[in-house]
Amino acid sequence: MNQTYGLIFFLFLFAPIFVFYEIFKKHWADKTLKKTFWIAVPAGVGAVFLTRFAYLLVEFFLGYDLRSFLSGNHSWQYLLMASICVVGLIEEFIKTAVGMVVATLVDSERGSTVIFISLVGCALGFSLIENFHYYTNFGASVVVPRVLISATAHLFFAAVCSVIIAKAYAKKRSDCKISLRIIAGILVASVIHGLFNFMVFYYEIVALNGIMLSIMFVFLLGIYEAWISVMKMDEQKVLCLTGCPGCGSIAFHRSRFCSLCGSRVNVLRKTGMIVEEKKDN
Helix, strand or coil: CHHHHHHHHHHHCCHHHHHHHHHCHHHCCCHHHHHHHHHHHHHHHHHHHHHHHHHHHHHHHHCCCHHHHHHCCCCHHHHHHHHHHHHHHHHHHHHHHHHHHHHHHHCCCCCHHHHHHHHHHHHHHHHHHHHHHHHHHHCHHHHHHHHHHHHHHHHHHHHHHHHHHHHHHHCCCCHHHHHHHHHHHHHHHHHHHHHHHHHHHHCCCCCCCHHHHHHHHHHHHHHHHHHHHHHHHCEEEEEEEEECCCCCCEEEEEECECCCCCCECEEEEEEEEECCCCCCC
């Protein structure tokens, strides 16, 4: 019986990945997005091992265990600095770097939606291994609420970062400005990540209490808004006659997503009418 429960909880660790996949199922009409997602998830698993190696280097340099420091009795200034400048920065830098590599390999033009799916896929893979580590060390009672918290938080950090980066590609920025956008996305995600960790460790917020549920609700809303933003950025260079596999509507527009149901549209015919790119004010 214990083995059966163990297997159930082990499968439960994969729940966020399949839930995300089902929620975004209507967007998989484009095989590029589906391919990106299933490459990004195992890439996120690999990002965990890169992160652990980076932590070993930091702990060797500092001379103490980082997790013990975060859970120890230290002043809030040191805890906040460690949460943002060490944990947040290392994890978000590695996840973003791996996600951008996946986006580049799958789609050389790196559209906004490909970047979003790549980064959140890495976040889900990263969260999966983190939760598996907690499961093997602390058991199911700890990992069940943590699966929901960890997956939602990592998705939110990746979503915020992806919106900042995707805008540079949507506006056809120069390589220099794109690089600055990537750095800005990593820094913003690192700060949010660090602040979240600081609140959890310093104030000892209990999993799935009122405060944590409120934070998760804000994170979920942010993920949704981020996806809407990147969908609006993903446009084609020419006007096309498109058909929506989701609701069946047919229309002329540049967007690669249906304005009625949000499904990825199929191009039925290109008009050949090139639309000038909008210039920033």
